[in-house]
Amino acid sequence: MIRIDHLSKWYGDVQVLDDCCMSLDKGDVAVLCGPAGAGKSTFIKTINGIEAFQRGEITVGARTLQPGRRAAPEHRVSVGVVLQGVQLFSHLTILQNLDLAQTQVLHRSRDEASFRSRALLGRVGLRAVEAKFPHELSRAQQECAGIVRSLVLDPEVMLFDDPTAGLEAEQVGSVLGILAELAQEGMTMLVVTHEYDFARSVADRVLFMAGGRILDDRPPEQFFDAARRKHARMQGFLAQTLVH
């Protein structure tokens, strides 16, 4: 479903992704963790096609992205991405935000788009705020609306960059709950997070990235076991970031 082959990327002279390989089958959920500056956000943006890359290949379904080529719009639609920070347009209501990409990118009619938007807003408990502007919502509600804005485009795979960053502890659960539901429904997902309870209960695999390289990729129990017992470097990192 999604395969990353020997992906390398440089910003100028600085290499930020170094020979990264991974693949996800349909319905797989992988958590990606690692220290600040490891390259996690860059990895997500490169897979989605926001960022160019210089070596390797990215395959999603039947489409393969080559170095130096712009990602086709169909690629960007099939790979939904929820980046850090609020990405909603502040001058549009939540419903208008959700309808916009559908009418512009997928050329759905306004009615068709709103029908889809409302159905998904209802599923995440946000139907009542469809006429509000982003600043009138809590941070968690904004995050959930941002997730819905990707989902309305019916992506084949979803990438999340630290979706609970900056949320109050009591709001984290509502966002992770939506991700867990999506996983249960069979959505293929790559989630940058340090919420290890989520990784343990929802993910099929945990990937560890440092210095632009994917250094580990295995099922959660094995990952946390190995991290505790063997890898001093990772153990230090886990100890610093462990969420109880």
Ligand SMILES: Nc1ncnc2c1ncn2[C@@H]1O[C@H](COP(=O)(O)OP(=O)(O)OP(=O)(O)O)[C@@H](O)[C@H]1O
């Ligand atoms: N647009 C850019 N131009 C130049 N360098 C960049 C750019 N974006 C990121 N970098 C650098 O690339 C490296 C990887 O950054 P990235 O944000 O991908 O790491 P990260 O693992 O997501 O970190 P964090 O957990 O802090 O978000 C860092 O050294 C960063 O400074």
